[in-house]
Amino acid sequence: MDDSRKLFVGPRLKRLRRDLNLSQAGMAEELGLSPSYLNLMERNQRPITAQVLIRLADTYSLDPREFATDDTERTASELEEIFADPLFRSTPVPRLELRETVEAAPGLIDAVSRLYRAYVALRGAREARPPEVSDRDRAEDAPQDNPVDRVRHLIQEAKNYFPELDEAAEALASDLQVTGHEPFFAIAERLRAKHGIRVRVMPVDVMSDSLRRYDHHRRQLLISEMVDPPGRTFQAAYQLAFTEMRQSIDDLSARLEPTDGPARRLLRVSLGNYFAGALMMPYGRFHTAAEALGYDVEVLCARFGASFEQVAHRLTTLARPGARGIPFFLVRVDSAGNVSKRFSSGRFPFSQYGGTCPLWNLHATFKSPGQIVTQIVELPDMSRWFSVARAVRRASTAWGTPDPQFAVGLGCELKYAHRLVYARGLDLSAPDPTPIGINCRLCERVACPQRAAPPLMHALIVDEMRRGVSPFEFDPA
Structure with missing residues (x-):
């Protein structure tokens, strides 16, 4: 096998062993390997073989394809984007070094990413504040990490797949299907019969600034009449998520984001949305239909009573092993x-x-x-x-x-x-x-007529006597 087809997963293998609280000798014994061979694999001096992948899957209940997926390129691209910031203009870092660092020190890379997100949030807060506000006040008032970016990062780390929510939504969808009602009415009846929550579609003048609002005192879920049928089903399903799955959502949010704050609250909203989509489009039936239909989004919309965006979003969550x-x-x-x-x-x-x-x-x-x-x-x-x-x-x-x-x-x-x-x-x-x-x-493409800014990693060329196809010309070397 040539080197380009060999799979080196040393850092990932080491993280797995540490997560399992095993010594090298202990893991080697469980896998039927010598400690020295495991040590070589952890240091990327030996590739992992198909046989070892199968043993890992059998011993630790892993999906071998998931473990074998190489995220190095994605992470290296994210890191390259960070180091393209003007902040690092005087200290460019070659892509090869970034890739080597990703493979050798994944924990350090995660810390750098979080630090950069905090820097971006601080910079945004600084630009938004009036000039008379002191730098110290700007720094104290700025969020330590942009909650939106933080939640996006957490969801990406999970591959946008949360099996416990999918399984619960699939089971609940089976219960609702037995009623024979359309999804919206089945969910509304579940909320009424089991939880005493009434779902009402309200006039736009009553819901002028909201699409959905839950009235705790009257135990009513109010949905604007301007929301289309797929949206109404989704909003009712979201309410059901926080009525029946609140503890699971809270536990999962706390596990993914240990620090309580805006990021964890926003993550709870995202997980509630995930459950709502999974309830409308139960994993097994949806995956089978998607494969059979060639991922025809509009047919899937009609079959599951969902919108184009809801179906498209759901398609990004199909990561169940097998x-x-x-x-x-x-x-x-x-x-x-x-x-x-x-x-x-x-x-x-x-x-x-x-x-x-x-x-x-x-x-x-x-x-x-x-x-x-x-x-x-x-x-x-x-x-x-x-x-x-x-x-x-x-x-x-x-x-x-x-x-x-x-x-x-x-x-x-x-x-x-x-x-x-x-x-x-x-x-x-x-x-x-x-x-x-x-x-x-x-972007390093030359002569692009749509270019809105010069690339940060190249020197700008200004010729007063010539106007090229692109408003920004640069030295591609």
């Missing part, structure tokens, strides 16, 4: 390009901290609401991806009020595209991908 779906990523942007959702069950090819590339046709969907567009794209690292995108609306709005619209992009590595209904008829063996970047400050 019943995995395609490892999708999801991005949601508004018309200004602000990213408000990022989820992935595998590699995430785009920026963790900035926007996206305007050459990605995700942004073109605003011109044709309701129409699905597809695209094969190629990133600067030569990786190729297949994306499906559509513009969506969160809820109906009254005349004279803002009508927020978003574009949802769902994508996967090109090697999975043959399983998608959207790729039928395409020659995937000889595609013609659109070259795009991660975002402008990290």
Whole structure:
């Protein structure tokens, strides 16, 4: 076997052993290996073999595919993005060094990522405060870590898959299906009969500033009439999550985020949303349907009474051992390009901290609401991806009020595209991908007419006598 196909998982193997509170001799004995051989594997001086992977899976109830998944590239890309910040302009770090550090010191990398997120939060707070406020007050008032970024990181670390919530939602969905009611009415009846909570759809003038509100005193769940049927089902399912699954959600949140604060509360909301989606689209039935339908999002919408965004989000959670779906990523942007959702069950090819590339046709969907567009794209690292995108609306709005619209992009590595209904008829063996970047400050493509900023790691070239295709020209060397 050539080196490119060998799998070195030393740091991950060492973390597993420490999590199990085992010595090298103890783990080696349980796996039927010599301590010296285990030591070599932990130091990446020997690759892990298929036989050892199988023994690990059998001995410690692991999914060998999950253990064998190489996250080094994803983590190295995140770290490369961090070190592209102008803060590090005078001390560039080669990608090879970043990759070596990821493999050798994963705990250190996690600490660096958290420190950078705290720095970004502090910088944002500094820019938002008026100039007369002292630097000390800015620092004291700033959050230590942006709760939104922190929760995104925690969800990504879990591969956007929470088996205890999925299993509970699947069992509850089976109970609700027995009633024979449509999901919304079945959930509403469950809330009324078992918990004494009445679900009411209220006029927009009563719910002028809310889509959903729970009245603790009257034990009523109020949902705005402007929320469409899939949204009403989702909001009722969310309430059921916090009525029947509160302890499980609290325990899981505390385990993932030990520090009580905004991040843990936001994580609870995210887990409640996860349960709601899992209740509407129970794992087994949804995964089977997705595979049979070629991941046709709109047919899945009709079958499960869900919206395009709800189905797309659910597709990023299909990571159950033995019943995995395609490892999708999801991005949601508004018309200004602000990213408000990022989820992935595998590699995430785009920026963790900035926007996206305007050459990605995700942004073109605003011109044709309701129409699905597809695209094969190629990133600067030569990786190729297949994306499906559509513009969506969160809820109906009254005349004279803002009508927020978003574009949802769902994508996967090109090697999975043959399983998608959207790729039928395409020659995937000889595609013609659109070259795009991660975002402008990290993109090194020259002569891009859409470039909004020069790349941070290259010197800007200014020629007063020439105007190129791109407003920012740079030395690519």
